[in-house]
Amino acid sequence: MKKKTSFILIYSLCHFIVDFGCTAFILGRLPYFVYTDNQFLIAMIIYNFFAFAFQVPLGYILDKFKVYKYISIIGLCLIGLCYLINFNAYLLAMVVGIGNALFHLEGGVNIYSVSEKKAFLNGLFVAPGALGIFLGTMFYGHTTLATFLIFLAICLLFFVQKQEVIMKEDLENKLDNSRVLLIVIFIGLSIIVRSILGIKVVYSWKNTFVLGLIYAISMVLGKALGGFLADRLGLLKVALGSFFLSAICLVLGYNIHMFAYIGILLFNMPMAITLTILENTLSKKIACAVGLNTMFLFIGFLIGFINITINNFILVGSVMFAMLAFFIAYKLYLKGEFSNEKN
């Protein structure tokens, strides 16, 4: 039990460090190597592509060779190297992105290996990332601190690698390929909608450090709480309930801060749930499942670039669409006869 707790804590802490380090790199160090805003934008897209979308082919390779250990150390070493060397901006963005992807893949797989198909541990693992990104955005100037933390994370990961990761063979489900594909598509749609809204819903009042920090903490709590509640109340109830309530709260949040905090907390609750469903569905290709989750986030990120304003009507409509997509995916998912599932 103690081992499992330290295992999860270390991965969660390292997740915070990786996201902090990568954000601080993009904002604090990459500007050294680019000359125009356009170049910076391209470098940022390259980073996001390799950090998110590239996880799918990388995950496929890991699943094929069934190697999940030491990958994250390589990832962190790559990020650390980018802090220490001067090179082409695009190449640096690519290497940092790959480093980020490698950590997330190993972390996702290893956490899943001890989670026993539950969502809580997934929630604990993904939650600190939001705080890392927020603090990275705020303190991007402190790149030495970021490098220091990356070295710390490497030490911690060396420690964690000593523990044996056992992938349970009995996690195989009874879903056929077409059903798996449909689940992935529908879960993907709900993730894409969440990703777009996450970029597009911007509160103008959230312009101070303290308000931004509370907002980020709400996201962290939402992700962790989502997994926790889903294990107790059921995946469907928590996901649909949180989607529905978040739509109301996010709309009210434009005028009343408290509702925005509650809204963003609720809005992030399905994250651990969708990740768990993807992992349980693709139980033989866990790294691919982790990669797909982030690839859908990347698709949402790209769509988020389109210049459309999200009014209250579109916001509520999008959330309803995400709810419907999740509902269909969940009904298909249940056919896999997942033993610990509460309906």
Next chain:
Amino acid sequence: MKKIKNVFMLVFLFCLVFYKTCLADVVWIDPDSGEFYGGKVNNSPLHYILIGLLVLSIVICSVIIIRKVIKKKK
């Protein structure tokens, strides 16, 4: 292999302690003014040791992974 890993962990810890003091103000941006200080990354010996360590770690981890893959294939 375990011994190598332990040594590596200790060396990284050592670097960790000295990194802050030796390279603290190498690359630093004033959060208020947004100005860069320090210019290019420092060329101190520790800086190159750190780069070497990171590269060596990548190599060692890659060797471990490749060995595992070969073992599994056999």
